[in-house]
Amino acid sequence: MGIDLSIIWFVIIVFSTLMYIVMDGFDLGIGILFPFIRDNADRDVMVNSVAPVWDGNETWLVLGGAGLFGAFPLAYAVIVDALTIPLTLMLIGLIFRGVAFEFRFKATPAHRPFWDKAFLVGSILATFCQGIVVGAVISGFPVAGRAFAGTQLDWLTAFNLFCGVGLVVAYALLGASWLVMKSEDPLQQKMRELVKPLLLALLIIMAIISIWTPLTHSQIATRWFSLPNLFWLLPVPVLVVLFSFWLWKSSYSKTSLHSTPFVLTLALIFLGFSGLGISIWPYIIPPSVTLWQAAAPPQSQGFMLVGALFIIPIILVYTFWSYYVFRGKVQHGEGYH
Template sequence: MGVELSFIWAGLIAFAVLAYVILDGFDLGTGILFPVLGGDRHRAHAMNTIAPVWDGNETWLVLGGGGLFAVFPLAYAVIMPALYPPVIVMLLALIFRGVAFEFRHRTPEHKILWDISFFFGSVTAALAQGVILGALVQGIEVENRAYAGGYWDWLTPFSLLTGLALVMGYALLGATWLVMKTEGPLRDTARQAAWIAGAATLFLVGLVSILTPMLDNLYLDRWFDRPNVYFTLWVPVAMLGTTALFVTGMRRRHDVWPFVSALLLFGLCFVGLGISFYPYMVPHAITIAAAAAPESSLWFLLAGALVLIPMILGYTAYAYWVFRGKTDPEEGYH
């Protein structure tokens, strides 16, 4: 039962991380696109589209990180020493970005400064998250259940590539979000940005996908050995279908399809990571079962999660429902 609980918790944490990536991704992407959105009126309008939901989106980051600490303490104890620098940079960037978000509307005389801060905070946070992902994919050196690598092991060409891929992916989410939530010139600008970000994201995701099996034979076996290949082949096929949905939606000037296809793209990438990582919590050193806390702790925490997660889902769904539809450029966050 303990092993079963550990896999249930792995699924819950994976869900929290995915929810964070797709929800906070579009508001980080909006910040990444700030320099190309035009004048102050368009930037303010773009910010108004994310104002009601942006801070609530980060709840999932807290849930994922806190869950890892409480439920998989061994994995947390190995991962954090390996990734302290990018994790700290990410958290500082998110804090700085939040300050810029609030102060932009309260100190108009320094609006340009806060716009620049919002942009750099968004880019830095996205890049750091991508680097963290790349460092996990390339592997963490573990000996005697402890991190045995160097201080800069996380910084490699591959981790920088995944960082760039995530920055462009978030830009795609942000652009398609603005297409869905705005009208007029801002929507046209966002549509142009979506074409560029979409092409760059697909190219970089494809490049990362090609390089990942070369990092470790276990990745290669997981994806291409028989009978595994019969169960993994559907992921790239679904990627092609998602790309077709994106292109069709953009060409037909459908405002919702591009955003939905961007979400599906991130979901498929996450599924691909799950296929590559399973059954490890720290690839390929510590399994999910080995990293889990005692069974009594898993039960205790699960009881709380069964109350907390539906509450978060409920107020998140309610917020998005209340603020559905297009955003009026003359109204919003003040």
């Protein structure tokens, strides 16, 4: 049996996307949480907690996009054509947030509120657009003759916008749990208090999406609720409930490890991402184009794989080392200036 390069590349792209969601998620979440924190010193601690690592997180987004372009050119062409507007707005949000990140430390006290607002708006815009993309992938794309057959506003649906709101809540929860781990009182206590309402909001959103998708997509309903699939997939919602209960308890427990809420939030994000993958598999352009139909020639995938196997370990080592070096709590008055 030969090696299925399409499966390998799908795993690489999924891994890159998940790494981006995890690492840039709490980064964007910190910007989303700015309205809840008015003290400038606390806001500095929030930003300084990600200052050494934030600009490296987008590496995974670039890797995932480049992998999709090279390994599944049909999927890249269709998705970019269908989602030109939200993807462009996402990039504008990321750029604006990056500029605000640098300028808020250099600005005069009179100008800092403007850059704080820019950091907030850029974070929300980028996150909201990413959620729209997730919703659009679940909803699917019309394809005719290896090209996108819809309009530029097909993404503008209630479901996709709801997914955008859901991702804003998810990233805010990631940011809050990250700051529980990286900050000290009183900021840490404020973040503990925010974890509970954000978790409750996220669970409500996940429940609504879990009901909405099978009601509107029969193939997703069949995937989740037909036998024996129901028994095989039951651990996903069960684990969501268990991890949520554990996260709720750890959010106000002073005796648990400060890293526990963040780890549990990561587990919830992973389970949600797994649910998405289960729902659309094996389609890379739902509901009709599979991985293999959208794949590049094996020669191209093999050529790219050589480079990927070289660069991915380097990115992982660099990422691990940067987080290891800057581990521990962030104190007031120290960090990026």
